[in-house]
Amino acid sequence: MVAVVPGAEGGHLRQAGIGGVFRAVVLLVVGAFFLIPIIASARYSVLGVHNHITFSAYRSLFNDPSFRSSLWLSLQVAILTVILTGLLVIPTSIWVSVRVPRLRGLIDALSIVPLGVPSVVVVLGILGAYHSILNVILTSPFILAPIYVMLALPYSYRTFDTAVRSLDINTLVEAAQSLGASWNRTLIGVLLPNLRAGMIGALILAGAYALGEFVVASLLSFNTFPVYIVQIGLTAAAEAVAVSLVALLVAFIPLSLVTIFGNGRTKKRSVGATR
Amino acid sequence: MVTTLTRSREEGLPSPPLVAHKRREVRRYGGVLPYLLFLLIFLIIPAISVLIGAFESNNGTLTLSNLRLAFSGPYLHSFVASFELSAGSTIIAVVVGFLAALAVAATKGRPRALVQSSSSVLANTGGVPLAFAFIATLGNFGIVTKILSDMGINLYAHGFSLYSVIGLIIVYQYFLIPVMILVMLGPIQNIRSAWVEAARSLGASKLRFWWSVGLPILTPAILSGTVVIFADAFAAYATAEALTSGTLPLVPIQIGSLISGNVAAGQANLGNALGLGMIIVVALAATVYVLSQRKASRWLR
Incomplete structure (x- = not known):
């Protein structure tokens, strides 16, 4: 099905005036815009006195104890975010499509609502609603995890739900249960293996969101990794650029895994479907 | 055997199929409850708090002065x-x-x-x-x-x-x-x-x-x-x-x-x-x- 998309090779677009010169100019300019900051950061981070190359920025980062402690805190929060996302998104999405398809529209719509509430406003609301009664909870950095689960829901839920939709889930459930499998066994033994790509994608997106999030952490005064970067940026620009470069490059790894995983998986499935 | 089973159930409860059905309905919708509850706590209630706060004066009375301030002068x-x-x-x-x-x-x-x-x-x-x-x-x-x-x-x-x-x-x-x-x-x-x-x-x-x-x-x-x-x-x-x-x-x-x-x-x-x-x-x-x-x-x- 995917293979016969009209004009998949774009030949007719070239006929319609999107010629070689146009493509070359646009791709070159846009490509340069995206590459230059990366190259400039790399150069800037190793810039010593009199244009000598020095790795002192990286070295002093590595020796900074708050570099490690903030990274460790961010990792913990991210892991908790991933776990909570899994517990919330996976059962809900599966349950809705198997048991209450009538609610699918509502659940789906609710999952995008966080996009409409800027995270500054979320912090404002959480402080306003809970500050007086939950002072203790708001002082533990792990309160960040459920907030991140909610803020990342538009990405994580959609990703997983797309995978659920592309599966003939009712047939699988009926088959498993007619063979005597319990609900848990159906879920763990049958559904989740089939939904692995969507699951990994959703969880990586949630984790990446938690690792990069700055607004909520900074406003609730927790020293997560992005908050740390801004703090050292105030005094040591080269260090901040160095650590930002590493963060940008590292972000590429899990996020491109999502796209590669996702793409490979859908392709395989659609081939199976045409067969 | 099936008939005796149904009969005994019918004698026991006033209208068992309906009760069972209702219970199943509740269970069905109950599956999405954690999700709804989660959004209620971390999204809906905070949003409502912002909405109410916007119309509230410092001593809790209804006012438009916050909004007037927000859309005038430096904030505008x-x-x-x-x-x-x-x-x-x-x-x-x-x-x-x-x-x-x-x-x-x-x-x-x-x-x-x-x-x-x-x-x-x-x-x-x-x-x-x-x-x-x-x-x-x-x-x-x-x-x-x-x-x-x-x-x-x-x-x-x-x-x-x-x-x-x-x-x-x-x-x-x-x-x-x-x-x-x-x-x-x-x-x-x-x-x-x-x-x-x-x-x-x-x-x-x-x-x-x-x-x-x-x-x-x-x-x-x-x-x-x-x-x-x-x-x-x-x-x-x-x-x-x-x-x-x-x-x-x-x-x-x-x-x-x-x-x-x-x-x-x-x-x-x-x-x-x-x-x-x-x-x-x-x-x-x-x-x-x-x-x-x-x-x-x-x-x-």
Whole structure:
């Protein structure tokens, strides 16, 4: 099905005036815009006195104890975010499509609502609603995890739900249960293996969101990794650029895994479907 | 055996099938309860708290003075600045992203897959690291700034500053252009070659094809891309905060400094009023989005 998309090779677009010169100019300019900051950061981070190359920025980062402690805190929060996302998104999405398809529209719509509430406003609301009664909870950095689960829901839920939709889930459930499998066994033994790509994608997106999030952490005064970067940026620009470069490059790894995983998986499935 | 079982049940309870059915119904809907409860606690109640706070005076009475303050003087100015930033970012990102999507869609094979996956990574980047990458590039002592000044072009002497609305518009392109590319690639690839051939055989020039066929078909997608990008730029906080350390008066940054305690006495609910203002702007944008989506689905039918 995917293979016969009209004009998949774009030949007719070239006929319609999107010629070689146009493509070359646009791709070159846009490509340069995206590459230059990366190259400039790399150069800037190793810039010593009199244009000598020095790795002192990286070295002093590595020796900074708050570099490690903030990274460790961010990792913990991210892991908790991933776990909570899994517990919330996976059962809900599966349950809705198997048991209450009538609610699918509502659940789906609710999952995008966080996009409409800027995270500054979320912090404002959480402080306003809970500050007086939950002072203790708001002082533990792990309160960040459920907030991140909610803020990342538009990405994580959609990703997983797309995978659920592309599966003939009712047939699988009926088959498993007619063979005597319990609900848990159906879920763990049958559904989740089939939904692995969507699951990994959703969880990586949630984790990446938690690792990069700055607004909520900074406003609730927790020293997560992005908050740390801004703090050292105030005094040591080269260090901040160095650590930002590493963060940008590292972000590429899990996020491109999502796209590669996702793409490979859908392709395989659609081939199976045409067969 | 089956009959005896039903009979004994019927004798035991008043109307067992109905009760069982109801219980099953409750269980069915109960499965989505954790999800709803979670959103209630972390999204709905906070949003309601902002809404109520916006209309509440310091001693809890109903008032419009927060909103009046939020939409006048320096705070009105911050809404204007935020709007300029988002509108400027949106126009550039929509045009450049659209052209890039056209160029990518007309290219065969591998480059297209590469652009698609890197776009989805970049659309999710943003944030703090981006700000420092651009400080290294176009900041006071940035590499590109230095190269240009060696060539005799002194950006900062000509009124450019990375730490201004113009600077932010440039930085925001880094995550907004990929959003536009992602939104447009699908619809552009759905343009059928038959449409091009039909237009050409009827004597339409290339430009005429795009003006009379291509653009009208792509309009709903362009519109929804515009709205998504505008909302994204309007709500962005991290990059602006990291780049300007809160000196640029944008609405999210104003709210942030109110939360951090830089608040004058008697303005406790001002933040809520500003927050409500942001929600309204984003909600308006979302309404346009929903309407354009509806129109788009009608088109494709």
